[in-house]
Amino acid sequence: MTHPTERAAWRALEAHAQAMAPETMREMFARDPGRFAGFSARLDDLLLDYSKNRVSHQTMTLLMDLARQSGVEHARAAMFAGEKINATERRAVLHVALRHRDHSAIRVDGADVMGPVRAVLAKMKDFSVAVRSGAWTGATGKPMTSVVNIGIGGSDLGPVMVTEALKPYHQPGLAVRFVSNVDGTHMAETLKLCDPETTLFIVASKTFTTQETIANATSARDWLIGHLGASAVPRHFVALSTNEAAVTAFGIDPANMFEFWDWVGGRYSLWSAIGLSIAVAIGFERFEELLEGAARMDQHFLTAPLDVNMPVILAMLGVWYNNFLGAAAYAVLPYDQYLHRLAAYLQQLDMESNGKGVALDGTPVTWQTGPILFGEPGTNGQHAFYQLIHQGTKLIPCDFLVAANSHNPLGEHHDLLLSNVLAQPEALMKGRTLAEVKAADPTLSDEQAAHRVFSGNRPSNTLLYKRLDPRTLGMLIALYEHKVFVQGVVWAINSFDQWGVELGKQLAKTILPELKNGPTPGAHDSSTAGLIEAVRAMRS
Numbered sequence: 352m353t354h355p356t357e358r359a360a361w362r363a364l365e366a367h368a369q370a371m372a373p374e375t376m377r378e379m380f381a382r383d384p385g386r387f388a389g390f391s392a393r394l395d396d397l398l399l400d401y402s403k404n405r406v407s408h409q410t411m412t413l414l415m416d417l418a419r420q421s422g423v424e425h426a427r428a429a430m431f432a433g434e435k436i437n438a439t440e441r442r443a444v445l446h447v448a449l450r451h452r453d454h455s456a457i458r459v460d461g462a463d464v465m466g467p468v469r470a471v472l473a474k475m476k477d478f479s480v481a482v483r484s485g486a487w488t489g490a491t492g493k494p495m496t497s498v499v500n501i502g503i504g505g506s507d508l509g510p511v512m513v514t515e516a517l518k519p520y521h522q523p524g525l526a527v528r529f530v531s532n533v534d535g536t537h538m539a540e541t542l543k544l545c546d547p548e549t550t551l552f553i554v555a556s557k558t559f560t561t562q563e564t565i566a567n568a569t570s571a572r573d574w575l576i577g578h579l580g581a582s583a584v585p586r587h588f589v590a591l592s593t594n595e596a597a598v599t600a601f602g603i604d605p606a607n608m609f610e611f612w613d614w615v616g617g618r619y620s621l622w623s624a625i626g627l628s629i630a631v632a633i634g635f636e637r638f639e640e641l642l643e644g645a646a647r648m649d650q651h652f653l654t655a656p657l658d659v660n661m662p663v664i665l666a667m668l669g670v671w672y673n674n675f676l677g678a679a680a681y682a683v684l685p686y687d688q689y690l691h692r693l694a695a696y697l698q699q700l701d702m703e704s705n706g707k708g709v710a711l712d713g714t715p716v717t718w719q720t721g722p723i724l725f726g727e728p729g730t731n732g733q734h735a736f737y738q739l740i741h742q743g744t745k746l747i748p749c750d751f752l753v754a755a756n757s758h759n760p761l762g763e764h765h766d767l768l769l770s771n772v773l774a775q776p777e778a779l780m781k782g783r784t785l786a787e788v789k790a791a792d793p794t795l796s797d798e799q800a801a802h803r804v805f806s807g808n809r810p811s812n813t814l815l816y817k818r819l820d821p822r823t824l825g826m827l828i829a830l831y832e833h834k835v836f837v838q839g840v841v842w843a844i845n846s847f848d849q850w851g852v853e854l855g856k857q858l859a860k861t862i863l864p865e866l867k868n869g870p871t872p873g874a875h876d877s878s879t880a881g882l883i884e885a886v887r888a889m890r891s
């Protein structure tokens with residue numbers, strides 16, 4: 352296998368990074384009045400401005416050469432064709448099938464998956480309509496007022512992020528809540544808000560073996576049985592899973608199980624049955640609009656030439672900073688309160704997908720892979736960590752996201768928000784020179800002025816959309832999914848496994864009985880054994 356660093360475009364980009372280092376974005380904007388038009392892309396109501404990046408047209412050409420030489424086009428076709436590109440788990444990667452809207456087939460091992468996909472969607476439609484209309488009643492005949500999704504990781508973060516993002520579309524009187532953490536506080540505090548007679552639990556787990564989810568589901572079931580008796584369980588529990596045997600063993604009627612398949616990765620699963628809580632919250636028609644938005648981005652990703660392809664552009668800009676300009680982190684900054692869980696969702700999508708140290712050929716990578724991702728909604732972040740982004744010693748490329756129109760036009764708020772989200776990238780790009788600081792305030796000493804200087808030349812993308820509706824959100828999520836995929840291809844890693852989460856899970860199983868019995872002699876390092884003993888002492 353050719354390693355990324357051996358590709359001609361990789362070496363050309365290394366030389367290019369050296370050559371263009373002295374040139375600032377300020378100079379690039381001054382030289383080229385058409386820079387915004389030359390470095391922006393549009394798809395329907397979504398605009399990507401990537402002009403505030405440390406790139407020239409030649410940089411973009413070289414980055415696209417690298418994408419091509421890395422086999423991005425081939426990998427893209429292989430994914431959409433249902434090939435088993437998740438090699439370490441020997442699975443296809445077909446979240447795109449979940450939102451495939453036309454009637455063509457998508458095959459895995461020769462079988463068209465679209466029949467089963469449509470059947471589950473139809474079942475989700477019937478169920479969500481019944482819950483929302485009140486036709487689905489609990490064991491005592493009352494309609495549901497609370498829906499609690501119990502899941503973790505991909506079985507939580509996607510649904511919770513989307514459900515929060517689309518709050519304006521929620522049905523009044525039907526609260527959709529999420530419990531993920533095995534910390535009993537999460538379940539206990541949620542149950543305080545619920546009436547057993549009108550609460551429906553959706554147990555979401557691809558494997559149905561995840562310790563946290565099974566523990567939470569068991570406690571929820573005990574709570575329900577404590578109030579309404581065991582016979583109430585079938586009316587108050589449904590499951591979203593690939594594992595019918597485990598669902599049945601838990602006591603959930605298989606008729607109330609919504610199926611998905613091993614070719615849906617956990618962090619790519621919100622479009623599948625895992626999205627049932629979303630469909631209940633916003634209604635099935637809106638859920639379909641979400642799928643349509645994603646399908647629109649899928650078609651764009653599949654068909655647009657690389658140099659005008661939004662996911663590819665975002666991916667290759669990330670590669671540029673990560674591999675050629677030494678950036679270790681990356682910030683996602685939605686100026687949209689409804690997207691307050693976006694960074695948490697993207698942390699799993701990006702860091703679980705591309706936080707890998709072994710290349711597809713089994714050798715350790717000698718190049719950087721996935722970045723550290725963090726973020727908070729604007730403007731909150733401005734008053735917290737932006738200091739470091741503006742003046743710190745680290746290079747942190749940023750994505751700013753904002754809607755031109757608010758769902759809540761409240762006085763001047765949205766203009767205030769917009770002015771901030773437009774100002775931040777400008778400030779990051781331009782900076783402020785010593786001469787400018789002094790011109791603004793001639794009374795400052797050199798020393799005082801130095802602290803007020805901004806180096807500038809700090810890169811960002813801006814994603815501007817008309818309004819955060821289901822379709823737009825679908826486009827945005829699919830944009831990031833494909834971006835992560837493209838980067839994984841360039842880095843020659845498998846973006847679709849997650850072996851790195853296994854070791855901690857196994858060790859937790861070993862430690863669990865030791866909390867009662869004490870650490871097994873010789874089984875742990877002195878720190879872990881000491882901590883187990885300390886916990887035992889503090890609890891006695």
Ligand SMILES: O=P(O)(O)OC[C@H]1O[C@H](O)[C@H](O)[C@@H](O)[C@@H]1O
Nearest residue numbers: 504505506556557558561617852
């Ligand atoms: O849906 P589940 O099988 O319960 O898995 C939930 C989550 O746990 C795992 O440990 C993985 O890290 C995640 O990728 C997954 O989404």
